[in-house]
Amino acid sequence: MTVKVSKPAINVREELADLRKPTGIAGEAMLRAETPQEQFNLIGAGRRNLIINGAMQVSQRGTSFTSVSANTFTLDRWKIEGGGYVAAFNISQDADAPTGLTHCLKLDVTTADTSTGYNEYSYLHYMVEGYDAAAAGFGNSDGKPVTISFWHKHTAAGEYSVSIRNADSTRSIVGAYYQKTSDTWEYSTITFPPCPDGTWTTASDRGFRIGFAISVGSLYHASEGVWNSSTELSTANQVNVFADTANNFRITGVQLELGKVATPFEHRSYGEELALCQRFLYRLSGDTGDDRTIGVGFISSTSRAEIMVQYPVELRSTPSVTVGGDVSESGFKVTAAGLGIASSLAVISDPTKQSVRLGFDADSGSPFTVGQGCMGRLDNLATAFLEFDAEL
Numbered sequence: 001m002t003v004k005v006s007k008p009a010i011n012v013r014e015e016l017a018d019l020r021k022p023t024g025i026a027g028e029a030m031l032r033a034e035t036p037q038e039q040f041n042l043i044g045a046g047r048r049n050l051i052i053n054g055a056m057q058v059s060q061r062g063t064s065f066t067s068v069s070a071n072t073f074t075l076d077r078w079k080i081e082g083g084g085y086v087a088a089f090n091i092s093q094d095a096d097a098p099t100g101l102t103h104c105l106k107l108d109v110t111t112a113d114t115s116t117g118y119n120e121y122s123y124l125h126y127m128v129e130g131y132d133a134a135a136a137g138f139g140n141s142d143g144k145p146v147t148i149s150f151w152h153k154h155t156a157a158g159e160y161s162v163s164i165r166n167a168d169s170t171r172s173i174v175g176a177y178y179q180k181t182s183d184t185w186e187y188s189t190i191t192f193p194p195c196p197d198g199t200w201t202t203a204s205d206r207g208f209r210i211g212f213a214i215s216v217g218s219l220y221h222a223s224e225g226v227w228n229s230s231t232e233l234s235t236a237n238q239v240n241v242f243a244d245t246a247n248n249f250r251i252t253g254v255q256l257e258l259g260k261v262a263t264p265f266e267h268r269s270y271g272e273e274l275a276l277c278q279r280f281l282y283r284l285s286g287d288t289g290d291d292r293t294i295g296v297g298f299i300s301s302t303s304r305a306e307i308m309v310q311y312p313v314e315l316r317s318t319p320s321v322t323v324g325g326d327v328s329e330s331g332f333k334v335t336a337a338g339l340g341i342a343s344s345l346a347v348i349s350d351p352t353k354q355s356v357r358l359g360f361d362a363d364s365g366s367p368f369t370v371g372q373g374c375m376g377r378l379d380n381l382a383t384a385f386l387e388f389d390a391e392l
Helices: 012-019 024-032 036-042 130-136 270-278
Strands: 078-083 088-094 104-111 121-129 146-152 158-165 172-179 186-192 206-216 248-258 281-285 292-301 304-310 320-323 332-336 339-349 355-362 373-378 385-389
Touching: 078 206, 121 130, 121 248, 130 206, 146 158, 146 172, 172 186, 206 248, 270 281, 281 292, 292 355, 304 332, 304 339, 304 373, 332 355
Parallel strands: none
Antiparallel strands: 078 121, 088 104, 104 248, 121 206, 146 186, 146 248, 158 172, 158 206, 281 385, 292 304, 292 373, 304 355, 320 385, 332 339, 332 373, 339 355
16 A cells, blocks of 8 residues: 655745844854853843942942052952052043943053063952852862953053952963954953862852953963963063053953853842942941931940941951041041030941941040930041941
């Protein structure tokens, strides 16, 4: 018996045309993803960005920093590291940014250093906490690659570098990116392979050290894409940003994520980003024309008030406390029995990751009544502040 099977005709040309249809950027990224986790990340399920304040929106310490010295924090979580150079520069939180972002970190050279010495170096530094860096699994044979993406607008066109190091700088790797057109916002991505060995912190300490090179001497040069066993910060072709006072170095939209694919920048609300920053630094600042309550407490003696300050979030570690700035610790008042009494900080007691007790002494006399309740205030001076620092 003969059985006949009929099938609908196939237009081969139409089928081939369908195969040639573009999948789009997102589709191509999904096809390039090598694991289900990478595809999971690409569709926006879960958090991706390991960088806090990558959009440069939060700057509790201020928005302008002049004659910045090495090893100084500026915008939240971002620090200038360096040594040996004679250049001078300012840092600011600038409103210049590519579409979709509102701010950048801007470095403006004010005193040039045209020659980069053998052991000179300067870079913009970000430290990823070990808890966040742990997901990459560095130091193990099955670690994951990580991809960093960012927007840059540098005055000097040419080759620039980004590095990743572990906490003790015994493992490092360098990647290169390019400013093609002077003073133009451009987007770059660099993927780093996992590091199979070395010591990488996975707790509340220094995990990944990220460095955007500014000026680097040959002692710290390396080939890109290769793990080294010492501190390497840039390629040999790194632009010397310090070479000319006309040079600016701008960066924003920084994102570090697992995998080989750079996804669109993960926007978090300003309130959430501020809270994430406050885990590392909480600053209470005065305001011209208005006092600011910092905490409540009790009168322990006729000249001493005890004020409890509760942080808005739990800090990474027990903080160091900086007080007052150029007001010599006198920009404070204690309000008791309806009176605002000028006071100065005398004692810092019982600091923890959640709170601290501050003892304020009246600036003159013994105006307090023991046992009364009270509150502490920053005086109406913009320069008055309390800073609780738990930075890495």
